[in-house]
Amino acid sequence: MRIISGLHKGRRINAPKKLPARPTTDMAKEALFNILNNTYYFDDISVLDLFAGIGSISYEFASRGTTQITAVDQELGCIKFINETAESFEMPIQAIKSDVFKFLEQATLKSTIIFADPPYAFPIEEFSKIPELVFENNLLEDDGVLIVEHSKHTDISHLENYNYSKSYGGNMFSFFSHPTTED
Template sequence: MRIISGTLKGRRFSPPKSFSARPTTDIARESLFNVLNNRVDFDELSVLDLFGGTGSISYEFASRGCTNVTTVELNYKHFSFIKSMIKEFGLDDDIQVIKADAFKYIKKCNLQYDLVFADPPFDLKDFESIPDRFFENTLLKTDGTFILEHSDKMSFEQHSRFTEVKKYGKVHFSFFM
């Protein structure tokens, strides 16, 4: 895997083969960040990355100038990997990684973010309830964006907060406000 753009552009990282996370592909990540490049000022963003996995989304935000990224990951191996990569990439001041269940975190969190990205396991029980569970809490700032990565087998277009979907093969990113 590699970081697509920014100060760490081209830097590679390899999660162990025993990793159980399904990382966002380089192509899908690059496409998502191309969309975001035209919409946000990375230097000004506060970002919450739920279900951190390999940490690739968080590294991309930090590489592009975001200095306020919080990553939440429950799996200890994944959490430890993300911590080691943050240190290796020199992002200690930009990314905070928290070992926690994402749903428990959003219930207890009293912070608000400009952008929240969630990439839960596609086979997660009650996956379709994630936007509702997320919006039960007030984690988004006014005009903030929630992005949910999901498979092509799901659609959130009927959700009241849905704004658009970006499709990259079998990976879809649904945007909510």
């Protein structure tokens, strides 16, 4: 895996094979960040990376200048790897070992971008809990976006606050945001 852009562009990250992670492909990451680059100044936002795995999305944000990044994963090995890599690259990533759903139930942290990359094999009920908890607990800033990565075979377009999806190979990103109010 490599960092696509920013200060650390081209740097390779070699995670131990034993870690239970499925990093977002370079092609999908590049496409996602092209979308986000048209909406956000990365140095002005805060990011919550859920089911962070080895931290590939967190590293991309940090490389682009984001200074408020929280990565959450329940696997201690993944959290240790993120901490070691962030320290080595001098990246401002706070890694937290926690079950994501418990974290979302107790969190008070508001973020501009919340990225969730749960296991592709999750049942639809588990996928639906992510936007449900994010919006119920008001964890997304008003101009923010929740992005859920999933397989193209999983349809979550019926969930509340869904906006649209983009497909890249077998990966799909579904975007959720606060409803817009017209004056």
